[in-house]
Amino acid sequence: MSGFTVGICQLGVVADKNANILKAQQMIAEAAKRGSRLVVLPEMFNCPYQSELFPQYAETYPDGPTIAMLAECAEKHKVILIGGSIPERGESGNIYNTSFIFNEWGELLGRHRKVHLFDVAIKSGTIFQESRTLAGGNSVTLVETSLGNIGVGICYDVRFPELARTMALKGAEILVYPGAFGPVTGPAHWELLMRARAVDNQVYIIGAAPALNAAAEYKAYGHSLVVDPWARVLAIANEEETVITSKIDFRTLERVRDELPLLRHRKPELYR
Numbered sequence: 001m002s003g004f005t006v007g008i009c010q011l012g013v014v015a016d017k018n019a020n021i022l023k024a025q026q027m028i029a030e031a032a033k034r035g036s037r038l039v040v041l042p043e044m045f046n047c048p049y050q051s052e053l054f055p056q057y058a059e060t061y062p063d064g065p066t067i068a069m070l071a072e073c074a075e076k077h078k079v080i081l082i083g084g085s086i087p088e089r090g091e092s093g094n095i096y097n098t099s100f101i102f103n104e105w106g107e108l109l110g111r112h113r114k115v116h117l118f119d120v121a122i123k124s125g126t127i128f129q130e131s132r133t134l135a136g137g138n139s140v141t142l143v144e145t146s147l148g149n150i151g152v153g154i155c156y157d158v159r160f161p162e163l164a165r166t167m168a169l170k171g172a173e174i175l176v177y178p179g180a181f182g183p184v185t186g187p188a189h190w191e192l193l194m195r196a197r198a199v200d201n202q203v204y205i206i207g208a209a210p211a212l213n214a215a216a217e218y219k220a221y222g223h224s225l226v227v228d229p230w231a232r233v234l235a236i237a238n239e240e241e242t243v244i245t246s247k248i249d250f251r252t253l254e255r256v257r258d259e260l261p262l263l264r265h266r267k268p269e270l271y272r
């Protein structure tokens with residue numbers, strides 16, 4: 001198999017959790033109808049991106065309604081589904097920002113708990129403290145799928161090149177980042193970081209963001225995108241609710257890695 005279509009569901013998150021679940025269901029169906037075999041949702045797609053709300057919207061695997069919807073949709077549409085992220089209540093009672101990943105049979109392939117929590121105070125706009133209600137994950141997530149090896153990070157995780165490099169060295173061909181950059185860091189860094197992770201690891205990058213909801217307290221930047229291993233932006237949304245699709249072609253990945261073999265030219269003994 002040399003390639004396939006990926007679909008990104010850039011949905012506008014609202015306060016009503018059931019409405020978010022329903023919208024996700026509809027957008028996954030739309031992406032599948034347009035030929036997508038890999039479908040990706042945004043960060044915190046069932047819950048407004050506000051720390052104090054995460055406990056109220058949190059779900060437990062496997063019974064939570066959002067999680068059940070993801071498994072059902074993956075099976076119904078026969079897609080690999082990277083379920084953006086939702087607040088997950090873990091075994092210890094801790095809450096995580098978690099991406100659930102399902103295969104075409106609706107089986108859980110893996111889950112990524114956001115490793116790097118978004119605790120920042122940017123004077124020109126964004127003050128956020130995920131650690132008020134969330135705990136960080138402690139593992140690198142790479143899943144083997146029928147479409148290739150997919151590494152998953154969540155939003156702020158994209159700022160840590162070490163994590164992307166670790167996934168690439170473990171065999172990732174595609175890195176998926178559900179994310180929710182805001183109006184300050186979005187225009188400054190979102191596309192730049194996605195293209196940087198693509199060019200320095202020679203992988204496809206998929207960034208899936210919520211649409212802008214002008215009434216929300218946290219204003220998502222949108223601009224979901226697909227970047228190829230040469231750092232070309234193959235598809236990009238604006239800030240509105242939409243499904244975008246793009247082709248992933250492994251021949252491009254092989255060609256780039258062959259012609260410019262930087263992963264083979266590394267000198268790891270110098271980097272310690």
Ligand SMILES: NC(=O)CC(=O)C(=O)O
Pocket residue numbers: 118154155156157159179180181182185186
């Ligand atoms: N929301 C995030 O986790 C990260 C983000 O918005 C940024 O890094 O900027």
